[in-house]
Each structure stands twice: as C-alpha cells, then as structure tokens.
Amino acid sequence: ILQLAAWPGEEKRLMSAIYKVAGLALPDGAGGGVANGVRAAFGFAPGKFTVVDEAEGLAAAFCGVVTPDVGTVTDLSHGRTAIRIAGPKAEWVLAKFFAIDFALTAFPVGAGRSTTHHDVFAQIQRSGGD
Structure with missing residues (x-):
C-alpha cells in the first residue's frame, strides 16, 4: 500500500x-x-x-x-490494511459504517472515497459492481 x-x-x-x-x-x-x-x-x-x-x-x-x-x-504497508468486501449485501453493510452513497451511480467502479468511522481513517474504492 x-x-x-x-x-x-x-x-x-x-x-x-x-x-x-x-x-x-x-x-x-x-x-x-x-x-x-x-x-x-x-x-x-x-x-x-x-x-x-x-x-x-x-x-x-x-x-x-x-x-x-x-x-x-x-x-504505508506497515500501517494500513486492505480488506475486500463483496457480495449482494456489501453496499448495505458498508452503509451501516460509513456515511457514503454506495449506489453504483453515485460511487462508480474504480472510484475512491476517503472517510472515517469513529476516528478511524478509511479509504474505500469500488472495484466491482457488488
């Protein structure tokens, strides 16, 4: 990373x-x-x-x-971790943690967003449709 x-x-x-x-x-x-x-x-x-x-x-x-x-x-490999989340409920699960519109039209494949969850920094990238 x-x-x-x-x-x-x-x-x-x-x-x-x-x-x-x-x-x-x-x-x-x-x-x-x-x-x-x-x-x-x-x-x-x-x-x-x-x-x-x-x-x-x-x-x-x-x-x-x-x-x-x-x-x-x-x-940043020593201080960051990459996690992949996929499946039909991935958007629903991520929306529970992050105040981001995860709909494919608002967050297209390849796009990335920087955000936080309870003071923990996160960079999220959509790599596929689900």
Missing part, C-alpha cells in the same frame, strides 16, 4: 508512472480510480494517489520511476 504525491504541475507525470509500474491508467482529476484484479489505484486529493498491490516490491518499483522532481513515494 503506497501513497504517491506529485509536486504542483507534475500530476500527469506521476499518473504516467502509475501506468508504467502498475499498468493502471487513471482518469484525470482526484477521485478517479481504476482496479485490475489485485491491483488498484485512486486519487484521494489533488495530486495524491493510493496504490494497492498484493505483490511484494511495489515501493521499490515506484522509487525507480518516480524521481524527486516529480513527487514522493511513501510506503
């Missing part, structure tokens, strides 16, 4: 690096995202992205591509 941050004006170069390393083509603008099997990425603020992958070595791969003039790479 990584947090990538671009310096002002370098967002496109960072998004290009995400595509180069993870094969994930992000749409323009914060909040856009994409998921591809066990890899996912989404923008949660202008120029800031969360990237998740089950494979080892993600941080090293990005450090080789994201140069200091583009932005920063922060490995």
Whole structure:
C-alpha cells in the first residue's frame, strides 16, 4: 500500500508512472480510480494517489520511476490494511459504517472515497459492481 504525491504541475507525470509500474491508467482529476484484479489505484486529493498491490516490491518499483522532481513515494504497508468486501449485501453493510452513497451511480467502479468511522481513517474504492 503506497501513497504517491506529485509536486504542483507534475500530476500527469506521476499518473504516467502509475501506468508504467502498475499498468493502471487513471482518469484525470482526484477521485478517479481504476482496479485490475489485485491491483488498484485512486486519487484521494489533488495530486495524491493510493496504490494497492498484493505483490511484494511495489515501493521499490515506484522509487525507480518516480524521481524527486516529480513527487514522493511513501510506503504505508506497515500501517494500513486492505480488506475486500463483496457480495449482494456489501453496499448495505458498508452503509451501516460509513456515511457514503454506495449506489453504483453515485460511487462508480474504480472510484475512491476517503472517510472515517469513529476516528478511524478509511479509504474505500469500488472495484466491482457488488
């Protein structure tokens, strides 16, 4: 689990690096995202992205591509956990914890949201229809 941050004006170069390393083509603008099997990425603020992958070595791969003039790479694997929730009642269960509209039209596949539940920070990304 990584947090990538671009310096002002370098967002496109960072998004290009995400595509180069993870094969994930992000749409323009914060909040856009994409998921591809066990890899996912989404923008949660202008120029800031969360990237998740089950494979080892993600941080090293990005450090080789994201140069200091583009932005920063922060490995959050030691302090974050990725949990997958799926099924016909997933939206209903998540809506019990988070004040987010989980309807597919309001929260499309690939989109990500940052929120909290009782002071616990959470980043939620829709990776599929259910």
